[in-house]
Amino acid sequence: MFAPRGLANRSLLLIGGDFGTAVVTAYGTRLLVGHDTALPTPNKFNLVAGLLGLTYVAAIYFQDLYALERPRSRSAIVASLVAIGVTLAACFAMAQLASPELALGRRFYLSYIACGTVTLATWRLAIHSVMLRHGRLGVMVLGVGESGPLIAEEVRKREHLGYNLLGFIEKAVRSETPVPMPEGGKLYALASLGDWAPPAPVSALIIPDRGNLPFNASELLQWRLRGVDIVDFESFYERLTGRLPVTLLQESWLVFAPGFQRSRASVLGKRVLDIVAALVVGAVGMAIAALTAVAIKLDSPGPVLYWQERVGHDGKVFRLYKFRSMQAEAEAAGKALWAKTGDTRITRVGRVIRRLRIDELPQLFNVLKGEMSIVGPRPERPQIVAELSRLLPLYAYRHTIRPGLTGWAQVCFRYGASVDDSLQKLCYDLYYVKNWSLLLDIQILVQTIKVIVLGRGAR
Secondary structure, eight states, X not given: XXXXXXXXXXXXXXXHHHHHHHHHHHHHHHHHHOSOTTSOOHHHHXXXXXXXXXXXXXXXXXXXXXXXXXXXXXXXXXXXXXXXXXXXXXXXXXXXXXXXXXXXXXXXXXXXXXXXXXXXXXXXXXXXXXXXXXXXXXXXXXXXXTTHHHHHHHHHXXXXXXXXXXXXXXXXXXXXXXXXXXXGOEEEEESOSTTOXXXXXXXXXXXXXXXXXXXXXXXXXXXXXXXXEEEEHHHHHHHHHSSOOGGGOOHHHHHHSSOOOOOHHHHHHHHHHHXXXXXXXXHHTHHHHHHHHHHHHHHSSSOSEEEEEEEOGGGOEEEEEEEOXXXXXXXXXXXXXXXOTTOTTBOHHHXXXXXXXXXXXXXXXXXXXXXXXXXXXXXXXXXXXXXXXXHSTTGGGGXXXXXXXXXHHHHHSOOOOSHHHHHHHHHHHHHHHHHOOHHHHHHHHHHHHHHHHHTOSOO
């Protein structure tokens, strides 16, 4: 998702390549095992091969091999594919017991997993090498300033996405004078930008301050006409990281930046999606909710449900409902406290339901009432909101959209337990508020499933 322009199809390339490799391997395995009586006819096997391909893609997704923002070494890729093979072996064994139509025989499944691990590892290592060696985009920054070091740091952390920081350009009276910069960068002091030949092809020129350009517009236009992407610091940072640079962000940039689409149809669509999702999840989770209520009651004294005041859409305070996961007197003094790792206030049942996010199920009632959405920034308590609004700029803007059960910050960042964590989550929340769409909501829901299954972020 965070790949630069021109390379944003990397995930699609990986998904298509994995699916195609897994499907071709299925047909190859069929030829390898011969005319096994357990195998379906060739026509029916087409469906089986497609399902096997989708199964592999899903397993690879849960191993984070599509997460381009997380670089992987060759050994880590192979280890992940071996782990996938072991997991799928258990899944295929259960599938044979669950449905006769999926009983393709132990010989086929074991051969398929062995061949699939080899073919997918070969494909992945080959494309990994190609991505590292080719398609890198040169990036230069027009001026250093306050945001220059931040750009350099973020680009260097994401070189595996195809970026290559070539250096910084400053205005100077004399001709080109390279000066060593920290972290191996270079500063080019130029009298004129238009006729200068950069040390390597430049794909993007980053403008830290559009109101204070060291060169005139005609020189920048010459670069743009040569195919160089001229982009301001905030937009590049947003594209690169999936968040907004809150500490350096000016409200004037938000006024003119693209985004903040709130058409009547899209808002209605989001509300319909909320209601349908809440009813479906509520119906499916009814049995789980009943068992959870019994477990909470048997585990510790106190009510099964509890409520807290939270700040919602347009700053309105509402009651948020949850299954109780802490001791009944966890906040006896009435002061809002951050949950911490290994928090002793959490009960035995509470640790389980917090890890699986079952404690959030009663909030489906808040969704049906219109106080919350399925996807949105997490609502905070009024005391915490008052403190964070005083300390963090732009914090109030996260209340311009309904809070959610899950959100962009929840799937991208760990559980927040401090003001610094809240600052990081605000960067993601404002990105969501600015770039909200139904497609982004669906992507967040898919990511949430992985977060729940893998137990990430819970405290």
